[in-house]
Amino acid sequence: MPRTRVTLKDVAAASGVSPTTASFVLNRVTGQTIPPATQERVRRAAAELGYVPHGSARALREGSSRLVLLNAGQLPVAGSLRSFIDGLDAELTGHGFTLLVRHGPTDPASLRQAVQTADPRAVIDLAELYATPEPDRLDGGWIDGLAAHTATQVDHLAARGHTRIGFAMPADPRLQRIAGLRLDQARAVATAHGLRPPEPFGLDRRGAVTAVAAFDDRVALALLSAMADAGLRAPGDLAVIGFDDTGYGDLWRPALTTVHIDAAGYGRRAARAVLGLPISDVPPAPSTVVVRATT
């Protein structure tokens, strides 16, 4: 089978109009007067032939494709990144765009190659954002929102009566920048509560604090297992709260208390920002504490 492409020209020929008219009909171009009968004919032909516009041709003509590229680097797709992606995808799809994600090396040359061959309308660079967090990027307020979620985390500990709080940092060097940001946020929140600002926590420094806020669930879980090895148990010996509910926390015993972030709203906002639409229509959902057994 030659498996040949159905083009606009084919649709035009089949419905007895010019490609111009067919294009007008299929794209619902305003300011054109085309009688319903003709429109119907064109649409029918397109459906019957199974016409789908050729993305590359359209992209070439329009100057850029209807793709949006999310650079995720090595980040695992789970927890809030999953919902971020889902929100992004849903909103983009609703506007005729398509989300594609690049997982791979984080060097700039490699990203450039991806951008050059996919020719996307926009690029949301999460990997870069995590490496050097800055506000005002195309992330729908995701990085900015982190402050509120960190507050959710620390507030919970404070409400439980803890006054000396530590912050457990990740080991991965690529996460140091964003972890530093989170630590600063935790400090600001603690200070606002009149508490001593948290220090990076190590099990050896136990005794200095009664509770630990972790960078994420993975770090919290690692802490929990180190505690178990040392014969310590949460929350009696040390309260522990995770961050970014990955779905693994409730498999542990004691089950991990964590902060659930509904990032779908941020994803939608990022999509709207990218498309130049007003962002205020979609308020991001507040984060919530999933109270389990470790606090």
Next chain:
Amino acid sequence: MPRTRVTLKDVAAASGVSPTTASFVLNRVTGQTIPPATQERVRRAAAELGYVPHGSARALREGSSRLVLLNAGQLPVAGSLRSFIDGLDAELTGHGFTLLVRHGPTDPASLRQAVQTADPRAVIDLAELYATPEPDRLDGGWIDGLAAHTATQVDHLAARGHTRIGFAMPADPRLQRIAGLRLDQARAVATAHGLRPPEPFGLDRRGAVTAVAAFDDRVALALLSAMADAGLRAPGDLAVIGFDDTGYGDLWRPALTTVHIDAAGYGRRAARAVLGLPISDVPPAPSTVVVRATT
């Protein structure tokens, strides 16, 4: 800033040749005699102007782009999928192609839209593959390889002296097909060992078996926590082995024994299959048991 695109024409003009020649040089077209001096001039100009070929234009002309699309549906990117993607990406990059991943709804219409706007050279549909596993798809032998990895898992239990083995299934309905395949494979392996074929395991059916092979680490961890709630401990009361080392298993106590699958080889093979290259050059790595504390 007008941020205007640098085209081949610009490069040609800057180096005093026609676009044709510039194209020949930059694409290393064979059968053309172009003196080194000219080649040098063109390449220099391209570098200086920061020329990158326009992916859409090239795709339009060549009939398809240099993209390969991996449809991952809702699958979490962790464990072997992570290494599968890394291998795929590395091999494709080496041949001038780019891997992009679609995470999103699994309905066919949605995938079709992505394919139509990205116009990829090939599509590797992992979501479909998991829903209806079949050999001979563009997965580099990934689904076929599962049999060997399942054998690794069951062999370990048999070598430990277990003769009555259960198989823990996932709850997610989307995983039933692939889980059924895994169960069948486990049965074949057990039978080959002269053991009774495993049945789907539930904690209520404890006593019937002394060991459980889990569909994946997540299922294994869920089992471990259910056991802990019931006052049971692995491996004493029941031995448990996971599958597809997610990196969470060693945070549990007792730490989860699991099967580590180096899927990078499968990724590379999938890439080569897609590009029409011989697949035999890259043998997939055998899976290994990560022996921890639950067996």
Next chain:
DNA sequence: GAGCACTACTAAATCGCTTTAGTTGAGCGG
């Protein structure tokens, strides 16, 4: 019955690249 507005269309340019089918001129054997 000229002028105008409006409907219902269409021809052709254009996006940036690759590639086929050349052209021009030098070198050389006879």
Next chain:
DNA sequence: CCGCTCAACTAAAGCGATTTAGTAGTGCTC
């Protein structure tokens, strides 16, 4: 010095869409 080959290039077509700048034709007014 004719004819040939070969090096060193280039003109132009064409991929499939969108969009600008039209063109016929009809109906209506003044």
